[in-house]
Amino acid sequence: MSLVARHLEANGIPTVIVGSAMDIVIHCGVPRFLFTDFPLGNPAGHPGNATMQSEIMRLAFDLLDSADAPRRVVTAPFRWRDDPEWRNRYGQIDPVKIAKLREAGEERRKKQEAAKALKLGA
Amino acid sequence: MGNAEPTINYMERTRLYYRALGYSNDYKWSHFDDAPFARLARPLAQSRIALITTSSPTDRGNKDARGVKHVWSLPVANPPDRLFTDDLAWDKESTHTNDRESFLPIAAAQALAAAGVFGGLTDHFHGVPTEYSHRKTEAEDAPALLSLLRDERAEGAILFPI
Numbered sequence: 001m002s003l004v005a006r007h008l009e010a011n012g013i014p015t016v017i018v019g020s021a022m023d024i025v026i027h028c029g030v031p032r033f034l035f036t037d038f039p040l041g042n043p044a045g046h047p048g049n050a051t052m053q054s055e056i057m058r059l060a061f062d063l064l065d066s067a068d069a070p071r072r073v074v075t076a077p078f079r080w081r082d083d084p085e086w087r088n089r090y091g092q093i094d095p096v097k098i099a100k101l102r103e104a105g106e107e108r109r110k111k112q113e114a115a116k117a118l119k120l121g122a
Numbered sequence: 123m124g125n126a127e128p129t130i131n132y133m134e135r136t137r138l139y140y141r142a143l144g145y146s147n148d149y150k151w152s153h154f155d156d157a158p159f160a161r162l163a164r165p166l167a168q169s170r171i172a173l174i175t176t177s178s179p180t181d182r183g184n185k186d187a188r189g190v191k192h193v194w195s196l197p198v199a200n201p202p203d204r205l206f207t208d209d210l211a212w213d214k215e216s217t218h219t220n221d222r223e224s225f226l227p228i229a230a231a232q233a234l235a236a237a238g239v240f241g242g243l244t245d246h247f248h249g250v251p252t253e254y255s256h257r258k259t260e261a262e263d264a265p266a267l268l269s270l271l272r273d274e275r276a277e278g279a280i281l282f283p284i
Binding site: 001002003004005006007008009010011012013014015016017018019021022023024025027028029030031035037038039040041042043044045046047048049050053054056057058060061064065067069070071080083086087089090091092093098101102104105106108109115118119 | 212229283
């Protein structure tokens with residue numbers, strides 16, 4: 001999405017990215033970024049919390065309007081729900097499951113090869 | 123402010139995860155030292171804004187016969203309650219995507235338009251695939267989206283990567 005924002009912006013359409021993967025977006029470099037510090041999946045606010053979603057949307061419009069230079073980053077003033085362990089959960093590797101992960105990887109590579117062959121019309 | 127806890131290093135976690143799966147080459151995320159910049163041509167209260175998602179329609183109609191995903195669009199009037207996100211990388215243990223507004227807040231935006239915060243949404247929202255290939259995004263999907271936004275006379279865009 002960061003590359004898409006850059007392309008739109010370079011062609012005259014101002015953008016805001018609203019997202020939770022801060023390191024990836026900052027690494028790429030985008031015109032405007034509203035950071036929501038939540039688990040990946042709900043960049044626009046907690047599920048079921050329309051008030052928060054509206055406030056985040058409003059912050060995005062404020063940033064779209066007010067930024068005066070590229071790479072502006074704003075952090076939305078909201079925390080994730082009462083779930084202190086969420087930061088340690090996504091993408092963590094359980095040492096007990098290493099062998100299973102390796103098997104899943106083999107399976108995935110086979111599927112990728114098959115999909116690649118299909119795309120090449122082989 | 124939210125809190126003082128360090129933000130998650132997703133690039134490092136992803137590298138370690140794919141190494142555990144047996145991939146030998148680390149993914150290289152795009153990196154630029156600078157970024158382009160444009161301003162709204164008109165006041166925000168008059169500007170037409172497009173919303174962009176990385177999700178797919180539930181019928182997966184954004185995929186062609188070869189399984190390649192493309193840019194897609196649906197009207198913002200009566201948008202679907204649900205969109206397809208199962209094929210994307212997000213924290214499926216900590217949350218869910220059953221509330222579309224939590225990742226594509228069309229109703230929230232429409233209410234702000236009615237309140238005069240911005241001019242209004244474009245007639246459609248748009249979906250852009252998340253791709254492994256930078257080339258596909260830069261050479262195909264981003265230009266396709268730009269063309270759709272120009273057709274709808276969008277004056278700004280807010281993008282919500284899941």
